[in-house]
Amino acid sequence: MGPKLLSNADQAQMGRRERKRVQTVQHLAECAWNLFEQIGYEQVTMEAIANAADVARGTLYKHFPAKEALIAYRFRQDQIKHQAIVQNAALAAPNIFDAFMRVLRMEAAYAERNRDYIAPYVFYRLSNAQENANPFENDSFAPLALALIRQGQVDGVISAEQDAQSLAEKLIFLRLGTMLRWLRKPETVLADMYTEMLHFFFHGAEGGKRKIP
Amino acid sequence: MGPKLLSNADQAQMGRRERKRVQTVQHLAECAWNLFEQIGYEQVTMEAIANAADVARGTLYKHFPAKEALIAYRFRQDQIKHQAIVQNAALAAPNIFDAFMRVLRMEAAYAERNRDYIAPYVFYRLSNAQENANPFENDSFAPLALALIRQGQVDGVISAEQDAQSLAEKLIFLRLGTMLRWLRKPETVLADMYTEMLHFFFHGAEGGKRKIP
DNA sequence: TAGATAATTGAACAATGTATAATCATGTAC
DNA sequence: GTACATGATTATACATTGTTCAATTATCTA
Numbered sequence: 408m409g410p411k412l413l414s415n416a417d418q419a420q421m422g423r424r425e426r427k428r429v430q431t432v433q434h435l436a437e438c439a440w441n442l443f444e445q446i447g448y449e450q451v452t453m454e455a456i457a458n459a460a461d462v463a464r465g466t467l468y469k470h471f472p473a474k475e476a477l478i479a480y481r482f483r484q485d486q487i488k489h490q491a492i493v494q495n496a497a498l499a500a501p502n503i504f505d506a507f508m509r510v511l512r513m514e515a516a517y518a519e520r521n522r523d524y525i526a527p528y529v530f531y532r533l534s535n536a537q538e539n540a541n542p543f544e545n546d547s548f549a550p551l552a553l554a555l556i557r558q559g560q561v562d563g564v565i566s567a568e569q570d571a572q573s574l575a576e577k578l579i580f581l582r583l584g585t586m587l588r589w590l591r592k593p594e595t596v597l598a599d600m601y602t603e604m605l606h607f608f609f610h611g612a613e614g615g616k617r618k619i620p
Numbered sequence: 621m622g623p624k625l626l627s628n629a630d631q632a633q634m635g636r637r638e639r640k641r642v643q644t645v646q647h648l649a650e651c652a653w654n655l656f657e658q659i660g661y662e663q664v665t666m667e668a669i670a671n672a673a674d675v676a677r678g679t680l681y682k683h684f685p686a687k688e689a690l691i692a693y694r695f696r697q698d699q700i701k702h703q704a705i706v707q708n709a710a711l712a713a714p715n716i717f718d719a720f721m722r723v724l725r726m727e728a729a730y731a732e733r734n735r736d737y738i739a740p741y742v743f744y745r746l747s748n749a750q751e752n753a754n755p756f757e758n759d760s761f762a763p764l765a766l767a768l769i770r771q772g773q774v775d776g777v778i779s780a781e782q783d784a785q786s787l788a789e790k791l792i793f794l795r796l797g798t799m800l801r802w803l804r805k806p807e808t809v810l811a812d813m814y815t816e817m818l819h820f821f822f823h824g825a826e827g828g829k830r831k832i833p
Numbered sequence: 834t835a836g837a838t839a840a841t842t843g844a845a846c847a848a849t850g851t852a853t854a855a856t857c858a859t860g861t862a863c
Numbered sequence: 864g865t866a867c868a869t870g871a872t873t874a875t876a877c878a879t880t881g882t883t884c885a886a887t888t889a890t891c892t893a
Contacts, residue, residue: 534743611824
């Protein structure tokens with residue numbers, strides 16, 4: 408249901424108006440990103456972006472209701488681009504734990520490369536959580552996590568008594584906490600923290616050790 | 621180390637300047653809260669609060685750098701007020717799980733009573749997470765959770781291999797996710813969701829069932 | 834009492850985000 | 864192809880947030 412990468416065929420079918428809209432959006436995103444990289448995200452104002460793209464400020468706001476939306480667009484595009492690779496990596500894994508591990512490793516690598524943008528992105532998505540059903544519904548991670556959890560339940564590695572959707576949401580918030588801790592501590596490595604997080608996700612605080620009943 | 625409820629003796633020792641500061645802060649918070657209750661949090665502007673309290677806008681901003689800070693102040697005061705009761709309830713519990721349960725039940729009751737303010741409060745605390753070590757460090761829940769987790773480790777109910785601080789943070793973000801889901805779904809009961817969350821916190825997605833080794 | 838320190842005020846400022854009327858480009862129906 | 868509806872763009876104004884600054888007032892300290 409989400410937006411997809413547009414083939415040339417799709418573009419031809421769209422009509423000039425829609426085609427121009429997409430073009431404008433891409434142009435705005437590009438100009439914004441250039442500015443972000445040049446002078447730093449925080450320093451860039453919406454006015455500056457509009458000027459760089461040579462449109463009125465109102466036009467910019469029409470397509471991107473906030474500066475963070477420009478990051479979200481970028482990230483979304485990248486997610487769509489990498490979706491197939493990530494899914495295949497997950498499918499090729501020998502078990503659910505490794506599948507998650509591979510997905511999270513790729514995500515960690517991406518996050519390390521885009522560190523400066525993670526915080527504004529996350530808070531933006533979170534603040535708009537009231538509207539969407541799930542704050543990270545558009546995120547490509549959520550549906551993948553859900554699928555893997557369901558598979559885990561089939562395999563018997565994950566308790567079938569717990570609602571898969573609910574488990575997915577818990578994982579998403581564990582991931583959020585992990586990301587924020589990583590952002591706060593410059594010396595940490597996100598992929599390592601994800602490993603610890605995954606262990607906790609599967610075994611909980613009890614840690615897989617059973618108390619004598 | 622955090623702010624404490626002020627006894628009269630404390631106030632006498634403070635000096636007029638500090639005494640007036642506290643007085644102003646309380647006055648501002650009161651005026652703001654009255655407005656929030658009268659016309660709804662979203663509708664109230666900082667200017668309106670300043671006018672109601674009969675101070676310059678700059679003065680209001682000096683004490684409360686954002687509208688959300690007025691909620692945070694309120695909540696903090698209430699937390700301090702209830703701290704002893706909550707702690708005693710936790711101490712009186714027969715085990716760690718029940719201790720958490722009692723604490724979270726009280727918190728749930730409080731949240732249900734203050735539903736309208738939870739979302740802005742949470743996002744505000746979260747956005748200021750870069751500064752503080754932990755986004756909910758000033759929260760009275762964090763240190764209590766940490767203490768209970770350490771106790772759980774002593775009792776052998778919680779794996780001693782995992783860092784208590786790290787576990788506490790995980791619980792805090794599970795709690796965050798739970799709160800946001802509760803906010804999104806008006807039909808849900810927060811206390812019930814906390815129960816499920818706690819079960820997950822202890823046993824993980826595996827759910828306490830061991831796979832055949 | 835004198836001088837340092839902190840709080841308050843009023844004003845201006847930069848930026849965000851919303852709203853509106855006028856204008857221009859595109860789509861659709863005839 | 865013309866006519867009309869619809870969507871996008873522009874310029875502008877507006878309310879609000881949050882910051883800054885110089886001038887003033889109140890408190891503290893020596």
